Amino acid sequence: MSKNKVNIYDVAEKAGVGIGTVSRVLNNSDKVKDDTRKKVLEVMKELNYRPNKLAQNLARQKANAVAVIVPSFIDHFFVEVLKGIQDALEEENIDLILHKIDLNENRMKKIMDIVHSRKVDGIAALTMDISDTEDQELKDSGIPVVLADEFSADFHSIYFDDLKGAEMAVDYLAALDHSRIAFVNGDINSLHGQKRLEGVKKSFKKNNIIIDQKLIKDGDFYVEDGYQSMQEIFELPQAKWPTAVFAASDNQAIGVLQAVEEKGLKVPADIAVIGYDNIELAKYLKLTTIWQPMYQLGYLTIEVLLKAINGELKDIYHKELELKLVKRETA
Amino acid sequence: MSKNKVNIYDVAEKAGVGIGTVSRVLNNSDKVKDDTRKKVLEVMKELNYRPNKLAQNLARQKANAVAVIVPSFIDHFFVEVLKGIQDALEEENIDLILHKIDLNENRMKKIMDIVHSRKVDGIAALTMDISDTEDQELKDSGIPVVLADEFSADFHSIYFDDLKGAEMAVDYLAALDHSRIAFVNGDINSLHGQKRLEGVKKSFKKNNIIIDQKLIKDGDFYVEDGYQSMQEIFELPQAKWPTAVFAASDNQAIGVLQAVEEKGLKVPADIAVIGYDNIELAKYLKLTTIWQPMYQLGYLTIEVLLKAINGELKDIYHKELELKLVKRETA
DNA sequence: CTGTTAGCGCTTTCAC
DNA sequence: GTGAAAGCGCTAACAG
Numbered sequence: 001m002s003k004n005k006v007n008i009y010d011v012a013e014k015a016g017v018g019i020g021t022v023s024r025v026l027n028n029s030d031k032v033k034d035d036t037r038k039k040v041l042e043v044m045k046e047l048n049y050r051p052n053k054l055a056q057n058l059a060r061q062k063a064n065a066v067a068v069i070v071p072s073f074i075d076h077f078f079v080e081v082l083k084g085i086q087d088a089l090e091e092e093n094i095d096l097i098l099h100k101i102d103l104n105e106n107r108m109k110k111i112m113d114i115v116h117s118r119k120v121d122g123i124a125a126l127t128m129d130i131s132d133t134e135d136q137e138l139k140d141s142g143i144p145v146v147l148a149d150e151f152s153a154d155f156h157s158i159y160f161d162d163l164k165g166a167e168m169a170v171d172y173l174a175a176l177d178h179s180r181i182a183f184v185n186g187d188i189n190s191l192h193g194q195k196r197l198e199g200v201k202k203s204f205k206k207n208n209i210i211i212d213q214k215l216i217k218d219g220d221f222y223v224e225d226g227y228q229s230m231q232e233i234f235e236l237p238q239a240k241w242p243t244a245v246f247a248a249s250d251n252q253a254i255g256v257l258q259a260v261e262e263k264g265l266k267v268p269a270d271i272a273v274i275g276y277d278n279i280e281l282a283k284y285l286k287l288t289t290i291w292q293p294m295y296q297l298g299y300l301t302i303e304v305l306l307k308a309i310n311g312e313l314k315d316i317y318h319k320e321l322e323l324k325l326v327k328r329e330t331a
Numbered sequence: 332m333s334k335n336k337v338n339i340y341d342v343a344e345k346a347g348v349g350i351g352t353v354s355r356v357l358n359n360s361d362k363v364k365d366d367t368r369k370k371v372l373e374v375m376k377e378l379n380y381r382p383n384k385l386a387q388n389l390a391r392q393k394a395n396a397v398a399v400i401v402p403s404f405i406d407h408f409f410v411e412v413l414k415g416i417q418d419a420l421e422e423e424n425i426d427l428i429l430h431k432i433d434l435n436e437n438r439m440k441k442i443m444d445i446v447h448s449r450k451v452d453g454i455a456a457l458t459m460d461i462s463d464t465e466d467q468e469l470k471d472s473g474i475p476v477v478l479a480d481e482f483s484a485d486f487h488s489i490y491f492d493d494l495k496g497a498e499m500a501v502d503y504l505a506a507l508d509h510s511r512i513a514f515v516n517g518d519i520n521s522l523h524g525q526k527r528l529e530g531v532k533k534s535f536k537k538n539n540i541i542i543d544q545k546l547i548k549d550g551d552f553y554v555e556d557g558y559q560s561m562q563e564i565f566e567l568p569q570a571k572w573p574t575a576v577f578a579a580s581d582n583q584a585i586g587v588l589q590a591v592e593e594k595g596l597k598v599p600a601d602i603a604v605i606g607y608d609n610i611e612l613a614k615y616l617k618l619t620t621i622w623q624p625m626y627q628l629g630y631l632t633i634e635v636l637l638k639a640i641n642g643e644l645k646d647i648y649h650k651e652l653e654l655k656l657v658k659r660e661t662a
Numbered sequence: 663c664t665g666t667t668a669g670c671g672c673t674t675t676c677a678c
Numbered sequence: 679g680t681g682a683a684a685g686c687g688c689t690a691a692c693a694g
Contacts, residue, residue: 007687018665023689031663050447054394055687058385058670065428065450074410083405086431095450096429097396100417116381118671119396119426223615258615281612284554284589338671349681354673362679386671389686449687 006047015043026051065095066305067120069111071127072102075222075251076279077294081126081148084298092306094121101128108134115141122309124148124301129191130155144308146317148301150191156304156317158297162192165290165323166199166246167206169274172288172325173244174207178272181209182242184229184252186221193218196248196276215242219252226252230259243271244331250275250282250289257285257330272331286329293321337378346374357382396426397636398451400442402458403433406553406582407610408625412457412479415629423637432459439465446472453640455479455632460522461486475639477648479632481522487635487648489628493523496621496654497530497577498537500605503619503656504575505538509603512540513573515560515583517552524549527579527607546573550583557586565594574602575662581606581613581620588616588661603662617660624652 008026012019017036024032025040032040043049057063068085070078089096097120101107107128114120115138122144130138130147135154138145147157166183173181183200187193197216204211214236219225226247233242247253253275260271267273275282278291300319307313339357343350348367355363356371363371374380388394399416401409420427428451432438438459445451446469453475461469461478466485469476478488504512514531518524528547535542545567550556557578564572578584584606591602598604606613609622631650638644 009687012665019688020666020690021664024664027689033663036664050444052389052687053448053450054385054389055449055670056689058383058389058672059687059689061670061689063385074414079405079410086429090431098417098427098429100421113381117384118386119384223612227615254612254615281554281585284558284585340671343681350672351674351682352680355680358673364679367679383671386686387673389688390671390673392673392686 069125080294081298084295088302162195163199166196170203178244180242182215182245184247185218186248188218221249223255226255250277274331288331291324400456411625412629415626419633493526494530497527501534509575511573513546513576515578516549517579519549552580554586557583561590581608605662619662622655
């Protein structure tokens with residue numbers, strides 16, 4: 001029977017000290033005589049004592065955990081970010097409570113539930129655009145929040161410049177002498193989708209490319225959406241087909257690649273393809289893409305969140321992470 | 332200033348009742364007069380009161396959370412499983428605390444730390460083979476544990492039959508008249524690797540295929556390992572090349588596909604490829620593979636864990652999930 | 663340096 | 679039905 005029911009009183013009694021002293025050695029207080037510390041430590045080991053974190057947390061009014069909120073669809077993008085998050089958290093020995101929030105449900109209510117539960121000291125939200133009307137309640141709660149992959153004037157945020165990224169992609173295609181360029185966009189209702197579209201248009205204008213609305217598709221950021229969009233493009237008269245396509249995510253680029261291949265066309269000879277994200281797989285697919293440093297995003301998000309929790313941040317922290325073009329073989 | 336500092340006493344006072352009553356309505360106790368309940372509920376809303384879960388948990392001696400332990404490498408396999416886990420958990424409103432554990436570190440110590448922290452009511456461990464010598468301590472702790480994708484006589488476990496799966500894959504290749512078959516295995520030190528190798532050998536024997544050790548590779552379950560293994564195979568004299576390869580994971584199959592393609596060879600005409608897992612991507616790569624129902628694995632794991640936590644499980648639960656061959660175009 | 667005491671915010675008997 | 683009081687296991691003053 002080693003059902004660990006031993007608590008601080010048991011240790012104190014057996015060591016012949018008060019519980020205050022036990023608590024002190026637990027918290028590495030320097031004001032404990034070496035002898036007593038040693039004695040207490042011994043008893044702890046003997047009894048196989050471990051502090052009850054639930055009790056510690058309640059007494060300290062600190063949860064020693066953060067919530068990470070992800071959209072319901074965990075895809076490659078989030079996996080990369082999560083890795084960064086986990087690594088950053090592990091170094092600090094802080095628990096990661098994973099919550100997923102569907103786009104269609106009452107997000108702010110769920111978030112506020114998390115806040116009020118007191119089970120976390122802070123929140124990292126991935127790709128959650130919080131509308132201005134919603135955010136007041138969250139702001140008022142005073143809980144540290146950092147937005148990853150989303151900008152907000154009201155919260156710490158770490159983000160990429162979607163416009164710039166899209167522009168970069170199309171510029172590259174244009175430099176390769178493509179003038180019939182399709183854009184397979186993701187969710188046009190998201191800020192990401194809108195900004196990327198802006199970037200595409202900006203580049204088109206700059207490079208004197210005439211916009212063909214039939215070559216601009218939107219859907220979502222998944223593989224099937226890319227596949228679907230490309231299928232639709234192939235329904236156009238062949239003369240209208242693009243010589244290059246920019247997909248708003250690597251996932252979609254994979255779908256595009258599939259569709260192109262099924263058509264018996266060659267990449268990049270017949271149709272060049274450039275993606276967005278640089279997920280791990282992109283390397284193996286030899287996909288040219290825009291690299292969003294996702295791991296770094298996750299890691300930095302936590303670093304900032306922990307600083308916020310520790311009150312080390314006076315102002316709202318805003319940071320744009322640099323995008324990079326990764327040239328491989330599809331464009 | 333809405334910094335939610337309101338507690339059960341505030342509510343009790345304002346409602347003109349004792350804290351016991353407030354607690355009762357909080358817990359939907361039936362022995363509260365409708366009038367008082369209504370009154371208390373009103374005050375709660377008015378004060379925007381939410382129970383402090385930290386305190387609830389301490390008083391109840393229950394964390395309302397489970398730990399999910401994953402290996403440090405979160406790949407597509409785990410993402411699928413995680414989805415199932417999350418869905419199952421969400422229905423029960425239980426928190427998911429994600430821990431990663433590296434293979435090389437002191438796993439049991441980390442696990443026992445989690446156990447003793449009291450922050451979780453149970454543990455779901457993915458792909459963790461717990462050695463017999465280690466498991467005693469965990470068993471003694473009495474905390475509910477369920478192993479996913481790993482069998483153990485001592486713990487609830489939900490698993491696949493690796494031997495059968497590998498056999499199935501090679502049988503299929505043999506039925507396609509392949510007799511020079513390479514096996515690109517994963518970690519040979521893992522039970523999975525060993526069992527799959529057994530399955531391959533069993534099928535070889537059954538189908539009168541002579542084992543060529545040069546065509547049996549091992550490494551790890553990642554893309555690069557598959558790529559690497561295939562490269563090594565291509566270093567053999569061309570006459571020795573296989574006409575088909577079975578990869579122990581879809582990740583590796585992707586690597587194999589790459590290597591084959593770079594060689595200018597056609598799949599499946601020159602070399603057929605079959606994978607293992609059926610990750611989401613497999614569909615788009617048209618990869619023939621052995622389907623391990625990963626989502627179901629995650630979902631069931633949580634269902635079992637919650638039952639164990641609620642004391643609804645008398646015996647150790649063991650369940651083998653069925654594998655299935657998914658025929659697509661690479662073999 | 664160390665013991666004692668009062669919380670942390672809730673649940674849960676135990677009386678009335 | 680409901681209030682009062684005693685924990686849950688720990689931290690953090692407060693004395694000495």
